[in-house]
Amino acid sequence: MRQMDKGASRTLPKEPSEEEFYRALRNGLILCNVLNKVNPGAVLKVVDNPILTVQSTEGAAQSAIQYFENMRNFLVAVKDMKLLTFEASDLEKGGSSSKVVDCILCLKGYYEWKQAGGIGVWRYGGLVKIESFQKGSPSSLVGSESADESVDESESSQHEQVLECLHLSSEVSIEETKTANALAFLFDHFGLRLLQAYLQEINGVEELPLNGMVIDSLLRKAVKDFSALLVSQGTQLGLFLKKILKGDVGSLSKNEFLEAISQYLRQRASLASGDFSRFCICGGERETIQHTVSNSSGHEEVIDLHQKQLEDLRFYYKETRRQVKQIQADWEEEASGLEQHIRDLEVASSSYHQVLEENRQLYNQVQDLKGTIRVYCRVRPFLRGQSNGQSTVDYIGENGNIMIANPLKNGKEARKVFSFNKVFGTNVTQDQIYADTQPLVRSVLDGYNVCIFAYGQTGSGKTYTMSGPDLTSEQTWGVNYRALRDLFQISKTRGDVIKYEVGVQMVEIYNEQVRDLLVSDGSNRRLDIRNNSQLNGLNVPDASWIPVSSTQDVLDLMRIGQRNRAVGATALNERSSRSHSVLTVHVYGKELVSGSILKGCLHLVDLAGSERVDKSEAVGERLKESQHINRSLSALGDVISALAQKSPHVPYRNSKLTQILQDSLGGHAKTLMFVHINPELNSIGETISTLKFAERVSSIELGAARSNKETGEIRDLKDEISNLKEALERKETEIEQIKGGSTRSTAESQRTRAVSPFYVPRHGASANLKPETSHRPIDDARTSETRSCSSGKQRRSSFPSSFTDKETLPRIPFPRRREASRLHQTQITIPSCEEINLNR
Numbered sequence: 001m002r003q004m005d006k007g008a009s010r011t012l013p014k015e016p017s018e019e020e021f022y023r024a025l026r027n028g029l030i031l032c033n034v035l036n037k038v039n040p041g042a043v044l045k046v047v048d049n050p051i052l053t054v055q056s057t058e059g060a061a062q063s064a065i066q067y068f069e070n071m072r073n074f075l076v077a078v079k080d081m082k083l084l085t086f087e088a089s090d091l092e093k094g095g096s097s098s099k100v101v102d103c104i105l106c107l108k109g110y111y112e113w114k115q116a117g118g119i120g121v122w123r124y125g126g127l128v129k130i131e132s133f134q135k136g137s138p139s140s141l142v143g144s145e146s147a148d149e150s151v152d153e154s155e156s157s158q159h160e161q162v163l164e165c166l167h168l169s170s171e172v173s174i175e176e177t178k179t180a181n182a183l184a185f186l187f188d189h190f191g192l193r194l195l196q197a198y199l200q201e202i203n204g205v206e207e208l209p210l211n212g213m214v215i216d217s218l219l220r221k222a223v224k225d226f227s228a229l230l231v232s233q234g235t236q237l238g239l240f241l242k243k244i245l246k247g248d249v250g251s252l253s254k255n256e257f258l259e260a261i262s263q264y265l266r267q268r269a270s271l272a273s274g275d276f277s278r279f280c281i282c283g284g285e286r287e288t289i290q291h292t293v294s295n296s297s298g299h300e301e302v303i304d305l306h307q308k309q310l311e312d313l314r315f316y317y318k319e320t321r322r323q324v325k326q327i328q329a330d331w332e333e334e335a336s337g338l339e340q341h342i343r344d345l346e347v348a349s350s351s352y353h354q355v356l357e358e359n360r361q362l363y364n365q366v367q368d369l370k371g372t373i374r375v376y377c378r379v380r381p382f383l384r385g386q387s388n389g390q391s392t393v394d395y396i397g398e399n400g401n402i403m404i405a406n407p408l409k410n411g412k413e414a415r416k417v418f419s420f421n422k423v424f425g426t427n428v429t430q431d432q433i434y435a436d437t438q439p440l441v442r443s444v445l446d447g448y449n450v451c452i453f454a455y456g457q458t459g460s461g462k463t464y465t466m467s468g469p470d471l472t473s474e475q476t477w478g479v480n481y482r483a484l485r486d487l488f489q490i491s492k493t494r495g496d497v498i499k500y501e502v503g504v505q506m507v508e509i510y511n512e513q514v515r516d517l518l519v520s521d522g523s524n525r526r527l528d529i530r531n532n533s534q535l536n537g538l539n540v541p542d543a544s545w546i547p548v549s550s551t552q553d554v555l556d557l558m559r560i561g562q563r564n565r566a567v568g569a570t571a572l573n574e575r576s577s578r579s580h581s582v583l584t585v586h587v588y589g590k591e592l593v594s595g596s597i598l599k600g601c602l603h604l605v606d607l608a609g610s611e612r613v614d615k616s617e618a619v620g621e622r623l624k625e626s627q628h629i630n631r632s633l634s635a636l637g638d639v640i641s642a643l644a645q646k647s648p649h650v651p652y653r654n655s656k657l658t659q660i661l662q663d664s665l666g667g668h669a670k671t672l673m674f675v676h677i678n679p680e681l682n683s684i685g686e687t688i689s690t691l692k693f694a695e696r697v698s699s700i701e702l703g704a705a706r707s708n709k710e711t712g713e714i715r716d717l718k719d720e721i722s723n724l725k726e727a728l729e730r731k732e733t734e735i736e737q738i739k740g741g742s743t744r745s746t747a748e749s750q751r752t753r754a755v756s757p758f759y760v761p762r763h764g765a766s767a768n769l770k771p772e773t774s775h776r777p778i779d780d781a782r783t784s785e786t787r788s789c790s791s792g793k794q795r796r797s798s799f800p801s802s803f804t805d806k807e808t809l810p811r812i813p814f815p816r817r818r819e820a821s822r823l824h825q826t827q828i829t830i831p832s833c834e835e836i837n838l839n840r
């Protein structure tokens with residue numbers, strides 16, 4: 001339409017929307033002009049002044065009328081030409097747009113037929129049929145001509161026309177049936193061919209089971225693709241066919257036309273040789289056909305050439321495909337190789353960790369044999385609000401190394417590496433910390449003495465490790481609670497073999513004074529420390545010794561301890577960090593079959609902050625506290641140094657702290673120190689001195705730890721000795737009586753001995769006993785009957801009741817136990833028979 005009417009190219013956009021298309025057609029101007037091109041003079045009067053007429057309302061109405069004229073004239077003319085037509089309302093909203101399009105396409109087809117010479121019969125759809133123009137007749141339609149002239153025709157000619165019409169309509173219906181059949185056949189043929197081609201072309205369909213659903217979707221896809229192809233190729237097919245008609249020949253007979261098509265198809269078929277993707281009608285050129293017809297030998301050459309090229313292409317394609325497959329296979333092989341390699345590495349790394357762990361355990365065993373103090377270092381995380389701080393901990397190795405970076409120093413001094421048994425980073429949980437401590441704690445039940453103490457500057461996390469931040473949450477419990485819980489659990493599981501009793505003491509050392517933290521009467525008495533006495537295994541015998549049998553008992557006691565400490569705290573300002581707290585767990589066990597006695601002791605020590613006085617800038621009471629702390633910690637340092645140098649004199653007595661820990665540091669105990677560091681930059685000085693101290697501690701060798709176990713055999717030997725002694729004494733008494741002397745009874749001559757199965761007299765107290773038995777308990781748990789002392793009074797033991805005769809030694813309830821334990825301070829010397837004789 002744009003080509004045929006210049007006005008249309010202005011008002012009708014190149015690719016109009018449906019709305020734009022109808023708006024351009026509504027005034028009928030384009031349609032009339034186009035129709036006059038197709039059939040000159042078809043519309044005699046065309047209204048053509050749209051812009052001027054919209055100037056006023058009156059003008060607009062007038063122009064609407066004129067436009068209506070245009071549309072009416074167009075529709076009448078089209079109807080007269082016996083072409084497809086439509087209603088004016090079809091151009092409005094809701095009208096039948098397909099009728100408008102049909103009309104225009106019909107007009108177009110008619111025009112093209114006319115342009116091609118108007119030969120033969122032209123048909124459009126099943127409704128329009130127009131016969132060729134008679135020579136010399138004006139370029140108007142036969143249909144319309146005959147319609148115009150029909151009025152003047154005679155009746156016979158009318159009759160002929162009716163017959164002709166009937167004949168034509170029957171011809172049309174036959175043709176239509178034939179066309180429908182041909183189309184159906186073609187569709188079957190093409191449909192199946194299409195499906196065939198699809199199945200051959202689509203890769204991967206071999207693996208796909210062809211069920212009804214797959215066939216449906218394949219068919220749908222084939223039909224869709226084919227429809228798209230028909231639409232896109234349809235126009236070009238039309239042009240190609242018209243070219244055949246239009247060419248040099250001008251017009252062809254039906255047979256010639258069909259022959260030309262067949263010839264073209266044959267050529268294309270041989271060219272395409274099965275490659276359907278190249279089979280495209282639009283590639284066909286009339287010239288080529290004609291050239292081919294006239295010059296078939298040249299054509300064969302071209303075909304040969306093309307076929308060769310095609311073969312080459314096929315070969316390259318196959319080769320490329322093979323190469324791609326090869327590369328794919330190589331990649332797969334390489335990937336599986338890499339996978340295997342990664343798996344090997346994983347295995348290697350896991351066995352590396354295993355070996356590392358084994359090494360660590362072996363190392364710990366060697367350390368145990370040497371009696372080296374075990375040192376674990378724990379790094380406190382940055383606290384809330386300090387998260388952006390620069391950490392002085394540069395690196396933590398898996399083998400117990402820690403590297404401290406000092407940004408204030410250069411060169412060698414900028415980085416220092418320290419080695420310990422283990423270093424725990426900031427993200428380590430309380431559970432993990434205890435897991436490494438557990439074996440040590442458990443050995444208490446086998447009769448070992450164990451000491452675990454926490455060292456580090458104020459705020460570095462000592463209390464966090466030993467007690468935990470929150471008593472109410474089991475997850476955050478520190479070593480103290482976990483250790484006791486563990487001891488209870490194991491003692492329960494061993495219940496059939498060993499009978500255990502567990503008791504605890506809790507003291508603090510504040511300003512070089514030892515205070516009982518488990519007192520219930522609020523007394524604040526100074527307590528003495530007894531070393532080497534091993535009276536009941538209690539180093540501070542005056543401190544309350546409370547039996548515990550469950551974790552709840554421990555929690556209750558801890559609360560009492562904390563309360564007693566807190567009392568001090570209000571008076572003395574954050575006392576907790578200014579005093580050393582010592583929780584001592586005593587474990588007594590008796591093997592039910594052998595009768596052996598196990599006696600273990602666990603010290604859990606939370607030391608006061610280790611910072612220097614000058615740094616804390618303390619004055620007054622604080623200064624005094626700091627001086628005491630410093631003194632006790634430096635006494636600890638001196639003890640450590642003396643032990644490290646294996647010096648003959650170790651200055652334990654220089655502080656209460658070292659006195660309490662004497663058995664753990666110098667005896668045959670297992671000792672573990674948790675050294676804590678604060679990663680903040682302003683603590684770097686303290687951090688370095690703390691770690692240096694800890695390294696010195698880790699170098700001390702105490703000698704292999706020894707279990708405090710007294711076997712049944714030893715006890716039997718002791719019984720025997722005691723029986724022999726008694727028999728000897730009886731003999732001596734008899735001799736004396738015979739000599740006519742004394743009337744003193746045997747009972748009177750006996751001196752009271754300690755009643756505890758765990759009692760060990762001070763050095764030299766029983767000098768006349770054989771050396772190997774002089775340090776051993778001289779009484780027997782099985783004969784725990786109290787013996788009368790010189791004053792004739794009965795004394796009672798505060799030891800676990802299960803080891804004493806219950807009839808003669810009732811269990812002493814808390815808090816009377818404390819008083820009872822005090823009784824044992826009285827040193828009772830037991831002279832030998834020789835001594836008795838000498839005295840006499």
Ligand SMILES: Nc1ncnc2c1ncn2[C@@H]1O[C@H](COP(=O)(O)OP(=O)(O)OP(=O)(O)O)[C@@H](O)[C@H]1O
Nearest residue numbers: 380457458459460461462463464469576577608609
């Ligand atoms: N491993 C840790 N994870 C999380 N917070 C910690 C850790 N260690 C310590 N803290 C926190 O750091 C603060 C100081 O810890 P803590 O009181 O245990 O230090 P301290 O060395 O016992 O101090 P003081 O010498 O004054 O008794 C507390 O708020 C504690 O909760």
